[in-house]
Amino acid sequence: MSGSGIRFDRVSVAYDGNTVLHALDLTVEPGEVMALLGPSGSGKTTALRAVAGFVRPASGRVFIGGTDVTGLPPHRRGIGMVVQQYALFPHLRVKDNVAFGLRAQKAAKAEIPGRVAEALEMTGMGAYAERYPRELSGGQQQRVAIARALAIRPGVLLLDEPLSALDAQLRSGMLAELARLHRELPDVSILYVTHDQVEALTLADRIAVMDRARLQDCGTPQELYRTPRTEFTASFVGNANLLPVTAGAGAALLGGAELKVDTGGVAPGATATLCVRPHLVGLGDGPNALTGRVSEVQWRGATHRLYVDVAGERIKADVRELRTPPGIGDQVTVHFAPEDAVLLTAAVSEGAAASRRAGVAADG
Amino acid sequence: MASATLAAAPARLPRAVPRWVWALPPVAVLGLVFLYPLALVVQQSVRPDTGGTSLKPYADVFASEAFREALVTTVWLALGSTVGCLVLGFALALVIAFVPFPGARAVSRFIDVFLSFPSFLITLALLFVYGAKGMANGIWTDATGAAEGPFQFLTTPWGVLLAEITYFTPFVLRPLLAAFSQLDTAQLEVASSLGAKPARIVRRVILPEALPALAAGGSLVLVMCLNEFGIVLFTGAKGVTTLPTLVYGKAILESDYPAACVVAVVNIAISVGLYGLYRVVSRRAGA
Amino acid sequence: MLVHSRGGRWAAWALFAVLFLPLFALPLLVILAASFSAHWSGAFPSGLTTGHYAAATRGESLQALTTSLVTAVTASLLALAAGTWAALAAASLKQGPRWSRFAGRVLDTLFVLPVAVPSVVVGLAVLVAFSEPPMLLNGTRWIVVLAHAVLVTAFAHQSVSAALARLDPAYEQAAASLGARPSYVLWKVKLPLLLPSLSAAAGLCFALSMGELSATMMLYPPDWTPLPVRIYAATDRGSTFTGAAVAVVLMAATLLVLLAVSRVRTRASYR
Numbered sequence: 001m002s003g004s005g006i007r008f009d010r011v012s013v014a015y016d017g018n019t020v021l022h023a024l025d026l027t028v029e030p031g032e033v034m035a036l037l038g039p040s041g042s043g044k045t046t047a048l049r050a051v052a053g054f055v056r057p058a059s060g061r062v063f064i065g066g067t068d069v070t071g072l073p074p075h076r077r078g079i080g081m082v083v084q085q086y087a088l089f090p091h092l093r094v095k096d097n098v099a100f101g102l103r104a105q106k107a108a109k110a111e112i113p114g115r116v117a118e119a120l121e122m123t124g125m126g127a128y129a130e131r132y133p134r135e136l137s138g139g140q141q142q143r144v145a146i147a148r149a150l151a152i153r154p155g156v157l158l159l160d161e162p163l164s165a166l167d168a169q170l171r172s173g174m175l176a177e178l179a180r181l182h183r184e185l186p187d188v189s190i191l192y193v194t195h196d197q198v199e200a201l202t203l204a205d206r207i208a209v210m211d212r213a214r215l216q217d218c219g220t221p222q223e224l225y226r227t228p229r230t231e232f233t234a235s236f237v238g239n240a241n242l243l244p245v246t247a248g249a250g251a252a253l254l255g256g257a258e259l260k261v262d263t264g265g266v267a268p269g270a271t272a273t274l275c276v277r278p279h280l281v282g283l284g285d286g287p288n289a290l291t292g293r294v295s296e297v298q299w300r301g302a303t304h305r306l307y308v309d310v311a312g313e314r315i316k317a318d319v320r321e322l323r324t325p326p327g328i329g330d331q332v333t334v335h336f337a338p339e340d341a342v343l344l345t346a347a348v349s350e351g352a353a354a355s356r357r358a359g360v361a362a363d364g
Numbered sequence: 365m366a367s368a369t370l371a372a373a374p375a376r377l378p379r380a381v382p383r384w385v386w387a388l389p390p391v392a393v394l395g396l397v398f399l400y401p402l403a404l405v406v407q408q409s410v411r412p413d414t415g416g417t418s419l420k421p422y423a424d425v426f427a428s429e430a431f432r433e434a435l436v437t438t439v440w441l442a443l444g445s446t447v448g449c450l451v452l453g454f455a456l457a458l459v460i461a462f463v464p465f466p467g468a469r470a471v472s473r474f475i476d477v478f479l480s481f482p483s484f485l486i487t488l489a490l491l492f493v494y495g496a497k498g499m500a501n502g503i504w505t506d507a508t509g510a511a512e513g514p515f516q517f518l519t520t521p522w523g524v525l526l527a528e529i530t531y532f533t534p535f536v537l538r539p540l541l542a543a544f545s546q547l548d549t550a551q552l553e554v555a556s557s558l559g560a561k562p563a564r565i566v567r568r569v570i571l572p573e574a575l576p577a578l579a580a581g582g583s584l585v586l587v588m589c590l591n592e593f594g595i596v597l598f599t600g601a602k603g604v605t606t607l608p609t610l611v612y613g614k615a616i617l618e619s620d621y622p623a624a625c626v627v628a629v630v631n632i633a634i635s636v637g638l639y640g641l642y643r644v645v646s647r648r649a650g651a
Numbered sequence: 652m653l654v655h656s657r658g659g660r661w662a663a664w665a666l667f668a669v670l671f672l673p674l675f676a677l678p679l680l681v682i683l684a685a686s687f688s689a690h691w692s693g694a695f696p697s698g699l700t701t702g703h704y705a706a707a708t709r710g711e712s713l714q715a716l717t718t719s720l721v722t723a724v725t726a727s728l729l730a731l732a733a734g735t736w737a738a739l740a741a742a743s744l745k746q747g748p749r750w751s752r753f754a755g756r757v758l759d760t761l762f763v764l765p766v767a768v769p770s771v772v773v774g775l776a777v778l779v780a781f782s783e784p785p786m787l788l789n790g791t792r793w794i795v796v797l798a799h800a801v802l803v804t805a806f807a808h809q810s811v812s813a814a815l816a817r818l819d820p821a822y823e824q825a826a827a828s829l830g831a832r833p834s835y836v837l838w839k840v841k842l843p844l845l846l847p848s849l850s851a852a853a854g855l856c857f858a859l860s861m862g863e864l865s866a867t868m869m870l871y872p873p874d875w876t877p878l879p880v881r882i883y884a885a886t887d888r889g890s891t892f893t894g895a896a897v898a899v900v901l902m903a904a905t906l907l908v909l910l911a912v913s914r915v916r917t918r919a920s921y922r
Binding site (some may be wrong): 052053054073074075076077078079080081083087090091100101104105145148149151159284357 | 817819821822824826827828829830831832833835839840843844846919
């Protein structure tokens with residue numbers, strides 16, 4: 001099981017003239033877990049299917065382990081793949097499902113039972129070898145699907161929304177399982193497609209954020225969360241206050257208020273978007289204080305979510321549960337530390353397209 | 365970067381056999397046993413016995429009284445049967461789907477079985493029921509003492525019509541039941557909770573939902589009635605001739621192949637045209 | 652529920668019974684009754700006898716039964732092979748570029764065409780085409796088998812096509828991602844998963860071929876008389892009771908085979 005990475009080289013995919021993936025450049029290092037995160041229709045599944053060979057790129061090339069596989073049929077690519085609905089063969093027992101890839105690739109007969117048992121043990125399904133898929137629960141079927149993909153010892157594992165058909169509790173259990181599997185198989189590169197930010201943040205070494213057929217941003221989970229480069233990343237990876245501001249010298253102007261932030265390279269006078277995570281907004285006076293009226297209060301158990309209208313913008317603040325929460329209409333002051341805010345170029349009002357272009361430029 | 369990629373020889377294997385090659389054997393077989401024979405029929409239809417190639421067989425056939433009568437009989441029988449099947453099928457499907465009774469499932473099963481039997485069995489059965497010495501006339505003569513019963517329609521087109529409606533109604537029932545099973549019963553409950561009477565619900569809610577299935581089933585039945593042979597043959601009525609029985613008569617009984625081929629071509633034109641319409645309708649209906 | 656009042660429901664059921672029973676149940680019952688009776692000159696048949704069955708299960712009638720069974724089985728298998736092949740080829744073509752998808756649709760259309768063409772005309776066409784050397788089949792049993800196969804291929808093709816369209820492509824793709832070649836996927840995944848539909852198609856083809864009359868009337872040689880022709884011959888010369896008995900034999904044989912096929916299907920789909 002030698003490590004082999006994946007590389008997209010300006011891969012575009014179009015269906016009937018509709019571009020569903022636009023010039024994707026992305027590298028998954030050997031042994032890395034890369035999450036493709038995005039809403040439905042963002043092109044993330046198409047990217048995965050281009051690696052698997054189920055869609056043919058209109059242009060660009062796909063490499064697995066340094067080999068150009070763009071023209072190879074799926075069965076010659078040496079990948080393991082797990083899809084949302086598992087796709088276990090209903091007419092085969094669990095052990096035959098797991099042995100399928102080995103038999104198809106004409107592995108030595110004597111070797112097959114051992115490797116099947118090994119793959120089933122690894123996923124904790126050793127006791128179910130004689131069952132049929134329909135006799136298993138969703139979570140068990142998922143484990144068998146993973147065992148089936150691992151049995152052929154692929155260098156690359158493709159996971160297409162593997163947990164979305166499971167309920168919330170099973171999902172967190174399987175997340176831990178997947179993390180453990182990856183620790184046990186450190187050489188396998190994993191491309192993990194999901195629309196769930198928690199899955200991506202938990203599991204991935206790096207996250208590639210996709211939207212509208214394009215790569216918007218790519219980085220480690222921490223980078224994307226703490227210093228998103230685009231509004232889309234900011235709002236899709238975690239929760240965000242996105243405030244339209246005008247850049248000044250070492251500050252941003254929101255309405256009449258001057259907020260101290262790191263303006264980076266933004267030219268004074270330019271419109272920009274200020275991104276502040278709600279849980280980093282504090283109640284009461286402090287640096288970068290803003291005063292406004294409470295328009296909504298939500299109790300969420302451990303926290304209170306306050307919506308405060310400031311200068312025509314609605315600021316979300318997640319604060320620790322309050323003994324005496326403010327009432328609707330009360331005047332309150334909120335604040336945030338200058339280092340907790342990120343200034344994004346291009347204003348909210350300027351429309352999504354412009355900011356996305358900026359995002360891609362920043363990425364390239 | 366991009367040029368370096370292009371320079372590297374891609375690991376491309378030529379596809380062993382392009383996929384269109386796999387389509388050739390079945391097309392060749394179909395061509396040999398179906399398309400080529402059909403083409404021969406068309407060819408023969410312009411080859412009169414006198415030799416040469418002319419449209420004379422067409423002129424002769426079109427001029428003959430028997431052909432025109434068969435054409436008219438075929439079309440009106442098919443149309444009448446289709447209408448009958450639609451009305452009857454809709455009414456029966458309504459009861460099966462919306463006024464459920466124990467055994468409704470058995471009825472659906474029975475319909476499937478019914479569909480797997482040949483059509484001429486219906487005519488055979490009608491002989492026992494409405495035939496000159498059949499059940500209905502028997503009851504009548506027993507009751508009135510008359511020498512003959514009043515049911516003498518079996519050897520007329522009406523007998524064929526009755527048999528065709530009986531045999532083909534299940535072909536309407538099945539798509540209708542499928543369509544009804546997808547109808548949201550909540551819609552019906554909302555409609556009736558708003559005070560709509562059953563007749564109104566049928567007209568306003570059920571009928572619009574059933575229209576695609578009715579259209580698809582109806583056009584299928586129309587085509588099948590146009591092509592029906594067994595029912596007409598078993599009726600044994602010399603007075604009822606349709607295009608298919610005319611083809612049989614010309615070819616087998618009279619050995620007049622050019623004429624048989626002409627009638628066949630006309631029959632094909634009508635049926636294939638209608639069948640094309642059916643495919644379009646049923647595809648639009650999503651059936 | 653459409654009708655809420657008890658009376659309304661009973662009225663609907665009564666209407667249903669009045670329409671359904673005489674139209675659909677009565678014919679089959681009447682044939683069954685007639686096949687067991689000696690006379691039917693009054694309201695009801697009289698003279699219980701199994702004599703017609705004695706006639707219907709020996710000699711020419713028995714031969715007709717085996718003729719029908721052999722014809723139907725052979726034609727169904729041929730049709731199933733051709734229809735399945737064509738459906739698979741068309742489905743594969745439809746995954747390709749635009750011209751290829753068009754070719755796939757053309758292939759589908761060609762294979763459903765025999766449904767639209769009247770079976771009498773199919774009989775005539777086969778008669779015209781195979782009456783001369785080098786393809787001289789006229790007068791042999793093969794011309795009947797061939798015509799039946801042509802007529803039922805369309806149904807086999809349609810059922811298999813529909814099943815293929817319903818088949819989740821994820822199975823095929825999962826198999827391919829595991830390194831299975833297309834032929835391996837076909838034998839080990841697709842065909843096993845299609846088995847229920849294939850057996851249903853086989854049953855349909857068999858039933859249709861068992862009842863085929865129109866093309867058969869144009870083609871049958873004297874030594875290859877299937878059951879429907881036999882029933883026609885019996886009723887045409889006035890022995891309607893024998894005809895009824897042979898018809899019951901036909902129905903029973905069809906039902907038995909369909910039942911066996913449906914058992915295969917249930918087993919296949921619950922594996």
